Amino acid sequence: MNKYLYLFLIGSMILPCASITPSQALTPSGEWKLKDQSPWAKDYSMRIDVDPGESYNDSGYAPSSVYWAEYVTFNDANGGYLGLQRAGGKKLAIVSIWDGLEAKSDALPVADCYEYEKCTSIKGEYNWKVGHQYRFRVEESPRSPSDTEGDWWQISLADTTIGTVDILGEIKTPKWKGLNNANRVFLEYFWWPYQCNTLRHSKTTMGQIKGNYGLNDQLTSSSAYTYGTADVCDAQYTLPDMTASDYGSTSTYNKGTLTLTGNKYRGIHKWGNYQQQAKAGMMFALDPNSAEPYIYEALHDGVYGAFPDQGKDNTDWKSIGIGYPIINDLYFRNQRVYEWEERKNNYVKIGDFFIYHNKYNKDTEYFKLTKTDPGYFPTDKSNGNGWEYVGRYSKNDEALTYNIPVHTWNATNRSGKKGELYYYPKTKMYFILKNTGDYWYFPETETDNTWWQFAGYYP
Structure with a gap:
């Protein structure tokens, strides 16, 4: 995603012109704005309904390279974005912030990042599943304290379909006065050829942002739109009465969710x-x-x-x-x-x-x-x-879920699944089980041990 396109989108409600688009394909997009500010925690949800697929010996076709993304905006800066990808067929998760200060790895490694100027990123292979519901969370880090230089942000990714969560890593930013209450999303093809017969089909459902650990969900505005160069479908591939809405890319809004559909021709x-x-x-x-x-x-x-x-x-x-x-x-x-x-x-x-x-x-x-x-x-x-x-196969009108089950210590059956979230009432802390199998005691402080990873104070 081109930073200057991003700046234009954040600062304007007008659709951008073709001269500043990052690719030569129409990009389905949309936005929400929360009524109340929630500067220290935001939840972002998505479900990939149609997978662009694996890599094949497919000369003449665009590779499987699609990005399903959500912007992460701050009150005093433009921020960056996070999401899931197919990149040359590989499944990835990524978080990138322009002008970030440093990053710490966890489920994702720290990655080099330069998109028109310096950025800070955690990025790596992540085996997401088609039809599963995911919740990204960006919150003031409970693991790394902020200081006078800047704020640390913890980014986690929960698979709400199977009830597990990973801490992807942490990114430190300057003192930007917390997260903004507006958000935009997009589905982007980022490798050519950008033609209806060459691009793969993709579809994703994006849920509205929520603030304050899911408690703030009232919106003041929402919309669906597309931007960028119009989809290309040469005459040799079109059919009688076929229109751009039949072969192109679209964005629709319904009941708090955005459906972003790419290259309907396929x-x-x-x-x-x-x-x-x-x-x-x-x-x-x-x-x-x-x-x-x-x-x-x-x-x-x-x-x-x-x-x-x-x-x-x-x-x-x-x-x-x-x-x-x-x-x-x-x-x-x-x-x-x-x-x-x-x-x-x-x-x-x-x-x-x-x-x-x-x-x-x-x-x-x-x-x-x-x-x-x-x-x-x-x-x-x-x-x-x-x-x-x-x-x-995701079901028609299936609501996106934001929460995963919270487990408690079971003295008679001390066994669980990797990634499950547990609550320790004594300290009011939440922990993630590191591995499938038997477990033992929680840490008493904001630390990890052999069985548990400290996750914070909110589910």
């Missing part, structure tokens, strides 16, 4: 649109807005007929399945999403994607095959038995 189109014509490789469904649409891939350019039965192909269509969250991987692997019963078939390869309708939590989940003759799918959103857990 998303799902409705059967019957465009005078019943398609381009080879485009994805279609009877109702793309249904809860879990069954997808078919067009096999040729031109007029098409009816879909075959699910799981079957015909001269016009190839079955892809219920695979919208992983639609990019299915496209580049040239596979439909497989079912459990197919795991031993000779057409299945290591690395292929499978669907699991989890009867225990009612989620539709996705796994990647890691060995031949695997066992059954793990039921707790984990890896194992020859499977790598990929993520889940």
Whole structure:
């Protein structure tokens, strides 16, 4: 993200012109403003609904390089941004602050940072999951005291779907009078070629900012918009009656959340649109807005007929399945999403994607095959038995959650999962369990020990 574009956005409600955009693709965006100031703690939430996918030998296409980001603004400075990324297919988490003073690593390492001028950053690989809900928190650090030079900020990332949290690290800033009550978000493609047929499809849901550890949530304003260069779709790829809203990028606001959708050309189109014509490789469904649409891939350019039965192909269509969250991987692997019963078939390869309708939590989940003759799918959103857990299908109108369960000491069963949050009533402190397994006593002071990492005084 270009710093000068950022300065322009923060200081103006007018959409920016193309001459200052950081890329040549339309950027879905939006903003909120809290009614009350909350200078020492802010919560930011997001869910990646469609993953741009892994890296493939895909010459002619843009690599899987998408940034889902939230601005971190201060009262006396422009601050920076944080978020999740696919960068060349790698999954990352990142926090960068312009004019920061120094940084400390934790779950993320300290990274070199220079974007048009000096910045301070923690950045590294982070195995986020499609369909999971995440809450970033920026708070005055309970672990590193501020001083006359500046303030230390602790940044944590909670996976509210599975109930775990990581402290990503800390960044020190000058005395900027705390966090501002306004916030903006964006979905950015940051690698070319910026064309409708080359960029991967992506979709994310962003929840409104909250202040004071979730207690301040009343807004005075909110909006959705896009900025940047208009999406490009050459005539050879467009179809009759197709508009920019069919192939481009959009931002919509509904009930306190923003839905940012990138490059809809590689998303799902409705059967019957465009005078019943398609381009080879485009994805279609009877109702793309249904809860879990069954997808078919067009096999040729031109007029098409009816879909075959699910799981079957015909001269016009190839079955892809219920695979919208992983639609990019299915496209580049040239596979439909497989079912459990197919795991031993000779057409299945290591690395292929499978669907699991989890009867225990009612989620539709996705796994990647890691060995031949695997066992059954793990039921707790984990890896194992020859499977790598990929993520889940987010439900329509599923509310974003900001909190994770808080556990207490259990003398009869002193065992827990890495990343779980615990409360110690005696000191009113919160601790994160360092490793899965048995644990022992909490520290009595603001320190860590073999089992516990001190997290602060708020859940």
